[in-house]
Amino acid sequence: xxxxxxxxxxxxxxxxxxxxxxxxxxxxxxxxxxxxxxxxxxxxxxxxxxxxxxxxxxxxxxxxxxxxxxxxxxxxxxxxxxxxxxxxxxxxxxxxxxxxxxxxxxxxxxxxxxxxxxxxxxxxxxxxxxxxxxxxxxxxxxxxxxxxxxxxxxxxxxxxxxxxxxxxxxxxxxxxxxxxxxxxxxxxxxxxxxxxxxxxxxxxxxxxxxxxxxxxxxxxxxxxxxxxxxxxxxxxxxxxxxxxxxxxxxxxxxxxxxxxxxxxxxxxxxx
Amino acid sequence: xxxxxxxxxxxxxxxxxxxxxxxxxxxxxxxxxxxxxxxxxxxxxxxxxxxxxxxxxxxxxxxxxxxxxxxxxxxxxxxxxxxxxxxxxxxxxxxxxxxxxxxxxxxxxxxxxxxxxxxxxxxxxxxxxxxxxxxxxxxxxxxxxxxxxxxxxxxxxxxxxxxxxxxxxxxxxxxxxxxxxxxxxxxxxxxxxxxxxxxxxxxxxxxxxxxxxxxxxxxxxxxxxxxxxxxxxxxxxxxxxxxxxxxxxxxxxxxxxxxxxxxxxxxxxxxxxxxxxxxxxxxxxxxxxxxxxxxxxxxxxxx
Ligand SMILES: Nc1ncnc2c1ncn2[C@@H]1O[C@H](COP(=O)(O)OP(=O)(O)OP(=O)(O)O)[C@@H](O)[C@H]1O
Ligand SMILES: [Mg+2]
Numbered sequence: 001x002x003x004x005x006x007x008x009x010x011x012x013x014x015x016x017x018x019x020x021x022x023x024x025x026x027x028x029x030x031x032x033x034x035x036x037x038x039x040x041x042x043x044x045x046x047x048x049x050x051x052x053x054x055x056x057x058x059x060x061x062x063x064x065x066x067x068x069x070x071x072x073x074x075x076x077x078x079x080x081x082x083x084x085x086x087x088x089x090x091x092x093x094x095x096x097x098x099x100x101x102x103x104x105x106x107x108x109x110x111x112x113x114x115x116x117x118x119x120x121x122x123x124x125x126x127x128x129x130x131x132x133x134x135x136x137x138x139x140x141x142x143x144x145x146x147x148x149x150x151x152x153x154x155x156x157x158x159x160x161x162x163x164x165x166x167x168x169x170x171x172x173x174x175x176x177x178x179x180x181x182x183x184x185x186x187x188x189x190x191x192x193x194x195x196x197x198x199x200x201x202x203x204x205x206x207x208x209x210x211x212x213x214x215x216x217x218x219x220x221x222x223x224x225x226x227x228x229x230x231x232x233x234x235x236x237x238x239x240x241x242x243x244x245x246x247x248x249x250x251x252x253x254x255x256x257x258x259x260x261x262x263x264x265x266x267x268x269x270x271x
Numbered sequence: 272x273x274x275x276x277x278x279x280x281x282x283x284x285x286x287x288x289x290x291x292x293x294x295x296x297x298x299x300x301x302x303x304x305x306x307x308x309x310x311x312x313x314x315x316x317x318x319x320x321x322x323x324x325x326x327x328x329x330x331x332x333x334x335x336x337x338x339x340x341x342x343x344x345x346x347x348x349x350x351x352x353x354x355x356x357x358x359x360x361x362x363x364x365x366x367x368x369x370x371x372x373x374x375x376x377x378x379x380x381x382x383x384x385x386x387x388x389x390x391x392x393x394x395x396x397x398x399x400x401x402x403x404x405x406x407x408x409x410x411x412x413x414x415x416x417x418x419x420x421x422x423x424x425x426x427x428x429x430x431x432x433x434x435x436x437x438x439x440x441x442x443x444x445x446x447x448x449x450x451x452x453x454x455x456x457x458x459x460x461x462x463x464x465x466x467x468x469x470x471x472x473x474x475x476x477x478x479x480x481x482x483x484x485x486x487x488x489x490x491x492x493x494x495x496x497x498x499x500x501x502x503x504x505x506x507x508x509x510x511x512x513x514x515x516x517x518x519x520x521x522x523x524x525x526x527x528x529x530x531x532x533x534x535x536x537x538x539x540x541x542x543x544x545x546x547x548x549x550x551x552x553x554x555x556x557x558x559x560x561x562x563x564x565x566x567x568x569x570x571x572x573x574x
Contacts (some may be wrong), residue, residue: 008369011357014364089356097344
């Protein structure tokens with residue numbers, strides 16, 4: 001395990017896009033978070049300042065990270081695998097003495113490490129901003145929503161596993177990124193809408209699609225107050241985030257599926 | 272002789288195209304084994320299959336008498352088709368990746384870079400290397416961890432004459448260390464200069480195998496003529512050093528003969544039988560004509 005992680009580190013530490021992506025992630029996470037003050041159309045009754053104090057800050061910083069993990073860590077996962085094919089280093093690594101399982105396994109471990117690192121950073125930021133912004137620190141309020149920490153990690157890892165699978169399947173950076181974005185932003189919402197209106201009308205099944213489940217791990221509408229205010233606006237489509245335990249359950253299932261498919265795809269293809 | 276690689280009935284199809292067709296090969300320790308065949312004959316596909324990057328449709332192979340294939344690959348250095356490295360990393364960093372995969376303790380990276388004459392440029396990123404330098408780095412990478420066997424697929428591809436000479440020289444030096452080398456090439460001259468053994472393949476099928484000496488030299492051709500051609504033919508056919516006698520037109524014979532014997536032997540033979548030769552010309556066949564002949568001929572030959 002450690003041996004495989006070290007190998008990925010040897011490959012990545014000199015890779016400039018990796019450094020740029022990680023740096024952007026670090027810079028943008030607090031900026032995105034702060035921008036919620038101005039950039040979102042919150043219901044008037046909603047107390048925006050409550051986003052920035054304990055315990056809500058766990059969720060809202062996490063939601064800022066949701067976007068960043070989706071974009072930056074997703075792209076990183078695509079680069080992680082596609083360039084091994086464009087440089088033909090995947091075949092060289094195998095010929096040099098790795099098994100295909102080790103090859104994919106090393107990538108998975110590396111992605112997990114990146115997710116953990118992102119989560120640590122998220123935790124540090126929350127603590128820093130939280131203690132700075134909250135006037136009366138009550139420890140119970142600080143720790144109340146700490147369950148967002150593992151959920152943040154699962155979310156980041158989930159996006160990476162999905163992006164990785166697409167990269168492994170398509171093997172072209174541009175196309176893979178295009179598909180990743182198209183599926184997540186257009187295709188899956190369309191499928192969900194279709195499911196909601198036609199296939200299983202008004203049922204919750206439309207919420208169980210993979211990217212939605214991963215997104216709902218840390219979502220605006222995990223905040224019950226906000227959800228209550230928003231749904232009174234009467235939007236056509238389900239505005240509910242999955243309950244936490246359902247999001248965790250389904251995300252875990254989908255992540256396991258993505259990982260399984262990655263190993264499977266690697267095992268049967270020529271390099 | 273210890274077996275290094277054994278291939279039995281290996282096949283690969285791409286749609287309706289048969290890239291490799293029931294190939295049998297065996298390579299033994301210390302051989303410099305050339306796989307010779309025209310473009311598209313299935314050399315790279317064959318080597319890719321035994322290195323586990325291409326899935327065979329049929330057949331089996333084993334390395335070092337049948338050890339675990341992943342462990343086997345750690346004892347083999349491979350340059351297949353192109354030098355494959357991380358372009359943004361320099362020579363040293365790239366070799367470190369190779370050493371890490373092979374789990375080589377304290378690899379002599381500087382020594383290897385010295386060997387392939389890349390020491391000067393070791394700190395420059397791979398993508399700034401010339402083709403010849405890339406090829407040489409690939410040879411250095413193949414040598415990481417002091418492997419028992421090496422695979423070089425078209426190692427001189429795309430190099431200028433000087434580069435070709437350097438790489439060939441390097442391979443010969445590696446072979447002199449007693450390493451088993453499997454080298455694919457479509458260049459006869461290269462195989463002739465470097466290899467001890469050769470397998471000739473065409474359209475994925477094995478046409479001939481044997482030592483380079485046997486394949487190249489066994490058929491020295493000598494042309495002879497005499498007054499009494501029939502009598503000459505009779506005694507020539509009777510001699511066990513002569514493998515074939517053919518008539519050329521009505522007044523000449525062409526004989527194939529073991530390369531340890533030459534025109535003097537034929538002359539003496541005729542003289543012993545009181546036949547005076549009116550014509551005696553040695554026509555050493557080059558591997559090239561041999562190669563073309565073999566690849567035109569469908570039936571496998573065993574030398
Ligand atoms: N991925 C592939 N898809 C389809 N056909 C392929 C593929 N790889 C190889 N082939 C075909 O298989 C045959 C054998 O190819 P291979 O690369 O093994 O030949 P080669 O002997 O190495 O040739 P060269 O001397 O040009 O390197 C060729 O006809 C080639 O077009
Ligand atoms: Mg080839």
